[in-house]
Amino acid sequence: MKIISAYSIKGGVGKTALAVNLAYALRETGRRTLLIDLDPQGAAAFYFRVDPAGKFRMKNTRSFGEGLRRNIRESNYPGLDILPSNLAYRHLDILLDRMEKSRKQLRRVLDALREEYDVVVLDCPPNITLLSENIFRASDLILVPVIPTTLSRRTFEQLLEFFRDKGLPEKILVPFFSMAQSRNSLHREILASLPLAHPSFLKSVIPYSAEIEKMGLRRMPVLASAPSKPSTKAYRALCAEILNILEP
Amino acid sequence: MSGEIAMDVEPVVAGVPQAFLIGAEDFKEDQLAGALGPDFRVGFERAKAQDLTFFDTFEWGVWFREALLYESAGTFHLARLEGGWIGQELCAEEVREASPGFVWDFHNPCLRAELEQPLGLRRIVPIAEFRIVRRLAELSNASGKIVCRFELATLFPVNHPRSPFCRLCRILPLRGYEDQGARVRKALLASGCSVFAEGPMPSYLRRLGNSPRRYTIRPAFGLTPGLPAREAVLRIVRRMLDLVAENEPGIVRDQDTEFLHDYRICLRKIRSVITLIDGVFPAETTARLKKILSGLARATNRLRDLDVCLLARGEYAGHLPAALRPALEPMFADFEAERAVELAAVVRHLKSSPCRRRMRELAALFDKDCGLPPSQHSDAAVGPLVFKRIFKRYRKIRNVEGELGADTPDEAVHEVRIQGKKLRYLMEFFSELLPAGDSAPLEKGLRRLQNRLGNFNDFSVHQKFFLEYWSRKKDEPGLASELPLALGGLITALYLRQQEQRKDIQSALAAFCGREVSGAFKRTFKPVIPPAPAGPPAEAA
Numbered sequence: 164m165k166i167i168s169a170y171s172i173k174g175g176v177g178k179t180a181l182a183v184n185l186a187y188a189l190r191e192t193g194r195r196t197l198l199i200d201l202d203p204q205g206a207a208a209f210y211f212r213v214d215p216a217g218k219f220r221m222k223n224t225r226s227f228g229e230g231l232r233r234n235i236r237e238s239n240y241p242g243l244d245i246l247p248s249n250l251a252y253r254h255l256d257i258l259l260d261r262m263e264k265s266r267k268q269l270r271r272v273l274d275a276l277r278e279e280y281d282v283v284v285l286d287c288p289p290n291i292t293l294l295s296e297n298i299f300r301a302s303d304l305i306l307v308p309v310i311p312t313t314l315s316r317r318t319f320e321q322l323l324e325f326f327r328d329k330g331l332p333e334k335i336l337v338p339f340f341s342m343a344q345s346r347n348s349l350h351r352e353i354l355a356s357l358p359l360a361h362p363s364f365l366k367s368v369i370p371y372s373a374e375i376e377k378m379g380l381r382r383m384p385v386l387a388s389a390p391s392k393p394s395t396k397a398y399r400a401l402c403a404e405i406l407n408i409l410e411p
Numbered sequence: 412m413s414g415e416i417a418m419d420v421e422p423v424v425a426g427v428p429q430a431f432l433i434g435a436e437d438f439k440e441d442q443l444a445g446a447l448g449p450d451f452r453v454g455f456e457r458a459k460a461q462d463l464t465f466f467d468t469f470e471w472g473v474w475f476r477e478a479l480l481y482e483s484a485g486t487f488h489l490a491r492l493e494g495g496w497i498g499q500e501l502c503a504e505e506v507r508e509a510s511p512g513f514v515w516d517f518h519n520p521c522l523r524a525e526l527e528q529p530l531g532l533r534r535i536v537p538i539a540e541f542r543i544v545r546r547l548a549e550l551s552n553a554s555g556k557i558v559c560r561f562e563l564a565t566l567f568p569v570n571h572p573r574s575p576f577c578r579l580c581r582i583l584p585l586r587g588y589e590d591q592g593a594r595v596r597k598a599l600l601a602s603g604c605s606v607f608a609e610g611p612m613p614s615y616l617r618r619l620g621n622s623p624r625r626y627t628i629r630p631a632f633g634l635t636p637g638l639p640a641r642e643a644v645l646r647i648v649r650r651m652l653d654l655v656a657e658n659e660p661g662i663v664r665d666q667d668t669e670f671l672h673d674y675r676i677c678l679r680k681i682r683s684v685i686t687l688i689d690g691v692f693p694a695e696t697t698a699r700l701k702k703i704l705s706g707l708a709r710a711t712n713r714l715r716d717l718d719v720c721l722l723a724r725g726e727y728a729g730h731l732p733a734a735l736r737p738a739l740e741p742m743f744a745d746f747e748a749e750r751a752v753e754l755a756a757v758v759r760h761l762k763s764s765p766c767r768r769r770m771r772e773l774a775a776l777f778d779k780d781c782g783l784p785p786s787q788h789s790d791a792a793v794g795p796l797v798f799k800r801i802f803k804r805y806r807k808i809r810n811v812e813g814e815l816g817a818d819t820p821d822e823a824v825h826e827v828r829i830q831g832k833k834l835r836y837l838m839e840f841f842s843e844l845l846p847a848g849d850s851a852p853l854e855k856g857l858r859r860l861q862n863r864l865g866n867f868n869d870f871s872v873h874q875k876f877f878l879e880y881w882s883r884k885k886d887e888p889g890l891a892s893e894l895p896l897a898l899g900g901l902i903t904a905l906y907l908r909q910q911e912q913r914k915d916i917q918s919a920l921a922a923f924c925g926r927e928v929s930g931a932f933k934r935t936f937k938p939v940i941p942p943a944p945a946g947p948p949a950e951a952a
Contacts, residue, residue, distance in 0.1 A: 212556035236587030239549075239557045244586060382555065 164277040165409050166270075167284050168302040173318045174289040176308040177341035179206045180375050180385075181398075182286035185306070187384040188402035190243040194281040197235065197244045201294070205248035207286040211238045212382045213247045228275025240387070244280075269297035291325060299331050303409060308341035308369070311353035319361075337408065339365035339401060367401035370394055443548065443561070446602035447595060451550045451558075458546045462569065465540075465612075468533035469661060469670070471623040476529045479612065487511065489525055495610020496562070496581055497543070501525055511535070513667070532722065534667040539619055540569040541576070543611070550595060558591035559584045564611050576618060579611050580604070628654055628673050628680075634843045636794025641691045641786075643793035647684050647840050648777045651677045656770070662711075663758050668718040671711060671757075678708045683836045687800060690788035700776060703769045710760045717750040719869075720876060727873075730904035731897055738893035739901070742880060797841045802936040804834040805929075812924040815917055821871050824916065828864035835861060849935045856928050860919040863912055870909035874902050 169182040179202065186198040200207040205215050213236050236245050273283055287298050299305065307322065309315045319338055326333050338361060344350050358364040369375075372394035374385045381388045386395050444453040465481045467473045473480045477492045478501065486505050491498035502521035509516075514530040517523050548561040560583040566576045582599070584592025600606075607614075616622050632646045654677045661670030682704040685697050692700070720727075724743050728736040760766050776783075783789075788796055808830050815827065835857055838845065881898050884890060922928065 212554045214554055214556070234587070237585035 164273075164280055165282050165303045166273060166301055167282060167405065167409075168287050168298050168305045169284065169308070170287040170295070170298065170305050171289055171308055171318065172291060172322055173315065176310050176315060177369060177375070178289070178308050179210070179286050180378060181306060181308055181341065181369070181401075182207050182284050183210045183378070184384045184386055184395075184398040185402055185405070186243055186282075186284045187240065187386045188399050189282050189284070189406075190240060191386070191399075192402070192406070193242070195242055195279065197246060197276060197280045197283045198238075199231075199246040199283060199285050200248035201298070202286050202288045203248055208236075208245050208247035210378055210382055210384065211245050213238070213245045215247050228272050231272065232275065232279075239383075269294075270301035273301060296329070299326070299329075299335075302335060304405060305336050306405070307336060307338040309338045309357070309364075310342045311340050311347075311350040311357070313349075313353075316353060316357060323361075334363070337363055337365060337405070340368040342371045343368045344371045365401060365404050367397055367404050369397045369401065442602070446598045447550065448598065450552065451595070452552075452555075453548055453550055453561075455546060455548045458544050460542060460544045462542050463540065465538050466535040467538050467623075468530055468535055469666065470533060470626045472529035472531065472533060473526070473535075474623045475625065478525070478529065480526070480535065482506065482510070487517070487522070489522055492612065493610075494581075495613045496564070497612065532667060532669050536666065538621060539616060541615060542567040542569060542572060550591075552591070557585060558588040559595050561595070566611050566615050577611060577614055579607060579614070581610070626657075628676055629839060630654075631843055632840075634793060634841060636792060636844050638793045639789065640688060640791045640793045640796050641783075641789040643841075644684055644688055644691045645777055648681050651681045651684075652773060652777060655681075659761055663761060665754055668722060671715055671718065675708055675711060675715060678704050680836060680840070682708075683833060684840055687804075687833055687837055688788070688793075688796065690786055692783060692789070693786045696776065696783055700773070703773060707766070707769060710766075711757050714750065714753040714757050716872075716876060717746050717753060720873070721746055721750065723873075727901055731900050735893060735897040735900055738891060738897035741891065742884075742894065742898070745880075745884075793841070794844050797837065797844060798936045801834065801837050801841075802932060804830065804837060805932045805936070808834065808920075809924045809929065812920050815920060817913060819913075821867075824864065824913075825868055825871070827916075827920070828861070828868055831857060831861050831864060846935060849931065853928060853931055853935070856919075856923045860916070860923045863916045863919050867909055867912040867916060870905045870912065874905045874909070877902050877905075 167185070169178045169185070171178050182198060182200075186196050189196045198207060198211075208215060231246060234246055236247060238245050276283065285298060285302070287295065307319055309319050323333060323336065325331075326336060340354055340357075343354060354368065370393055372385070372392070374389045374392050374394050378385060378388075385392060386398060389395055444451070447453065461483045463481045463483045465479065466487075467480065473489075474492065479488075479490050479492045479497055481488055481490070481497075486503050488503045489501045491501065493499070502519055502525060504517055504519040504522050507518070511517050512534045513532070514523060514526045517526065544565045544567070546563040548563070549557045550559040550561055551557050561580065562583070563578070563580045565578045567574065568576055580599075582592055582595050584595070609617075613622065630650055632643070632650060634643050634646065655674055658670045658674040658677070661667070662674060682701055685692060685700055689697065721743065724739070728739060731739070808827065811823075811827055811830070815824065835854075838850065838854055838857070842850070877898055881895070884894070
């Protein structure tokens with residue numbers, strides 16, 4: 164079971180759109196996929212029309228892993244399940260803090276799901292907390308959406324710095340351009356220069372797209388609502404590129 | 412039940428199909444929506460009709476592995492069997508030239524892998540034909556989230572396309588929405604549907620009088636330690652005789668080679684049990700039975716040898732370099748032709764009056780009221796008697812352990828195999844009497860030893876088989892010059908493999924006769940001799 168995280172320190176960069184569409188694209192390849200919405204805003208689950216549970220159902224469970232399994236919801240698309248966000252996740256940091264070796268607990272917890280899923284996609288909250296550190300240590304790959312702007316570049320480099328400071332493996336950080344606009348000259352310039360400084364950038368570029376913006380209205384991935392639009396093709400290409408990295 | 416619709420209901424659990432019987436002639440979309448109320452939106456897909464032919468083996472190998480193999484419109488489909496419903500499709504393959512019969516006839520690697528265990532060497536045969544009209548619906552909540560799927564299935568016998576055999580529906584709540592599934596179930600029950608115990612497939616098969624049934628040549632006989640030995644042996648033999656009869660039609664139809672294989676095993680087992688538990692019948696009866704059973708088995712010896720050889724042709728070819736492999740093909744063609752002749756002879760034999768008479772004689776001899784006079788062990792309790800025999804048989808194997816070496820003649824190794832087989836049969840026949848925990852490791856050790864001895868014997872027999880073929884062919888004019896090369900290579904390869912087995916046999920035998928296993932056999936099976944009764948107390952002087 165592979166764990167792929169959609170992560171950025173900065174909000175509004177297309178992180179949730181990535182998690183939702185990537186999960187859908189992975190399911191299209193026949194991989195049993197679970198999308199875990201770790202962002203308390205619950206947008207990923209919203210896009211799949213999964214209402215947040217009133218309460219995180221943990222009563223009478225023997226382990227946190229079992230609790231996670233109990234809260235899984237099947238999406239409208241066979242082969243893709245969702246673990247919806249819940250206010251209880253706000254307490255996940257506290258919960259992990261109480262556990263021993265708390266920076267590595269998430270991987271152990273998610274291991275309880277390895278028989279059921281081929282891939283787990285984590286939609287992560289935009290901050291650096293104990294939960295984030297757990298995510299970094301649990302993930303096989305961390306996808307970082309970068310809008311081709313100076314500020315986003317700076318944010319990505321801050322994340323790299325954090326990885327170096329903490330001795331985390333930089334190679335699992337995989338940036339890609341998100342919300343790119345080819346008509347914007349600054350975007351064009353950064354699209355050309357940044358991969359030279361950071362060769363780990365994916366070749367696939369997710370364009371700025373009205374279709375992606377409309378996901379909130381349609382409440383479904385663009386891959387399902389607009390199967391032949393450029394943004395859909397871009398997500399599928401990105402998925403193929405990621406699978407090449409994970410399963411060379 | 413024609414004209415009714417049924418649905419499966421058990422407590423609603425994710426992934427477990429539910430079936431309900433619906434009383435109405437048809438189930439309209441708005442009827443379902445009406446039953447569910449405003450909280451659900453119902454989206455029906457268009458009805459899909461399929462004419463299916465459902466396949467399985469004699470042993471129902473696919474069915475009992477919770478799968479269904481069916482052909483529809485020129486394509487074979489393998490799907491999950493979900494509580495008697497045709498479930499998720501696993502793989503499919505278009506029929507090419509001929510309809511596949513065996514696992515190796517399929518081309519799709521997924522089908523081959525999925526069917527390897529369920530089919531083994533068995534041939535698939537058509538079990539039932541029917542038309543199924545399926546209508547799927549998605550039930551969504553106010554947010555447009557599908558919370559439950561619904562399937563309506565109508566089955567028509569293939570020769571009565573207008574008279575439905577049954578209408579059934581099932582509800583499939585999505586994971587995490589089991590509570591919604593329970594609401595759907597309640598609404599359906601309130602609207603006049605009733606619970607139905609099984610899905611459409613078992614229901615239809617039952618109507619055809621062809622319900623899946625388990626087949627095994629290792630059945631339970633309902634033995635208890637105190638049962639008189641003759642009664643115990645009779646129970647075993649009667650069941651085995653039933654199995655002999657059950658396999659005969661498959662041999663006659665030449666459905667697959669497993670029928671003959673099982674037929675011979677059952678005959679051998681009958682022969683073994685009356686010999687191994689000697690004294691349960693009068694000596695002359697046992698001798699007569701042995702003669703009949705040997706005769707029946709002997710008539711099929713050559714056919715079985717040819718079956719074994721032809722089944723292993725790929726393996727044999729693998730022993731040779733690629734350039735020599737085609738040289739074996741004319742030999743296999745000879746064997747195939749000989750097999751056809753031999754099969755016809757076996758079929759004639761099975762249908763012949765002498766054979767039927769012998770079968771009737773056997774049935775009469777083992778009848779409940781066989782009228783045989785009591786014999787030495789006929790009334791002895793079977794438990795202690797069998798334990799004594801098992802221990803005796805084990806000691807026989809242990810006695811030859813030290814004699815086995817690199818130069819031991821094949822015949823002597825074969826003799827160990829025979830002793831091992833006798834022990835295995837005893838433990839198998841009377842497994843109900845054995846303490847499960849204690850005997851399992853002993854059976855495992857014996858199986859390990861027997862597998863190696865079996866391989867050794869097979870390699871030896873196959874060498875003789877090919878040498879005999881060569882001695883018959885060598886003087887024939889126009890023989891391909893590569894044949895002696897290929898046969899020589901094959902026989903040498905088999906000889907080398909046979910020699911490799913010797914070391915394995917020695918180590919398996921040493922383990923089987925070692926202190927641990929030996930102690931366990933002693934503890935479990937050695938007869939306890941009761942202490943001699945104390946004499947009368949000496950009178951006081």
